[in-house]
Amino acid sequence: MMTGPPSVHVGRARKLLLGGVVGGLAATVVSLVAMGAAYGRSGLVSALLAAAMVLFFYGVGQLVMVRFADAGARTLLVVSMTSYTARVVILGLVLLAYSRNADRWSMLTPMAIFITTMIVVAGWLIVEVAVFSRLRIGVFDTEYVSPSLGGTDQ
DSSP states (O other): OOOSSOOHHHHHHHHHHHHHHHHHHHHHHHHHHHHHHHHHHHHHHHHHHHHHHHHHHHHHHHHHHHHTTTSOHHHHHHHHHHHHHHHHHHHHHHHHHHHHTGGGGTTOOHHHHHHHHHHHHHHHHHHHHHHHHHSOOOOOOOOOOOGGGTTOOO
């Protein structure tokens, strides 16, 4: 196994992860205060649960991207789509379990869960996009060679 400094791709993916975590945590604090004030203890517990789920799912997704940052484009596409699909299916199963057992979870406030989810997702994505816009990503293109020339100089 190779040791040494991480590649530029891993470094960029880590910056995106850190940015997302900072944005998500900031939005979590705002949500906890707002939902606690609006709905009391039930809102606070609901907001905490929703924020934890968002941070977990987004964190796992970005950690997968860090782990496979140096992979080829096709591998990265397959891994990211598999990770995304798995997270959506798991979240769907959690929501299905909640909807079938809502009476057991009467201490939760669905509106606080919804609002917190939206706020934390937005916080994560806004900061992640801001970090991405500041990454130095070189774009290079090869010189065009006409197929009729067969790639030789004439």
